[in-house]
Amino acid sequence: MTPLIELSGISKTLKGQGAPRNVLSGLDLTLHSGQSVAILGRSGSGKSTLLSLIGLFDRPDEGRYLFCGKDISRISERRAARLRSDEFGFVFQRFFLLKQLTAAQNVAMALVNGQGWLSRRKRRARIMAALDQVGIAHLAKHRPSRLSGGEQQRVAIARALVRAPRVLLADEPTGALDTETGNLVVDALHASTARGCGLILVTHDHDHAERMGTVLRLGEGKLHQAGPRVRA
Ligand SMILES: Nc1ncnc2c1ncn2[C@@H]1O[C@H](COP(=O)(O)OP(=O)(O)OP(=O)(O)O)[C@@H](O)[C@H]1O
């Protein structure tokens, strides 16, 4: 089957105020539908840079990016924005929930752009299904201030899932949570793969990484299989 994502020979140099830094160099990655991949790596190794390339927030300097077999390495910003909202869901360490809105209304925000044609009833059904998928349908009417950190992160995951993305990208989604709460969040993310979603989880937590089907480590600009010693 054609992979969802195929990266080959990806290189990226970041130019900031200091000297330019070659963060990724000749990186390869394949992600299939229903596959879950954890990415470990020390701080500054380029994990967030990699996710921003995959999520089309930025473009590689070199290399090829195939999405569902189509070369999107050099697509326009307009097409990138379209793909980003149609095919990708994003979850970050910070939840970015609007505090004056309920859980359901926060999830609804993801349907405002592009999918306004859905009837009210269909929209409501999709929102409730997304909340149910992460186990918090009963909290639909709660505002973030009445939710725990783990519950808030699950609202953020429901918001990412409500448009049925093909790929879910999570950058340290458990960074602000204790291990036990983090486990619930990782389970909620992992559940999306049962519906064929591809999942990439960037984490510093080895236990969370272990729950993914594939565990990789980013180092020297490339992804390596995380060996048992690294995974211990
Ligand atoms: N605009 C920029 N210009 C130059 N260097 C940058 C820029 N943005 C990030 N960097 C550097 O690129 C490297 C990779 O950053 P990145 O955020 O991808 O790392 P990371 O693996 O996500 O780290 P962490 O685990 O701390 O989140 C870091 O050394 C960072 O300092």
Ligand SMILES: [Mg+2]
């Ligand atoms: Mg990062």
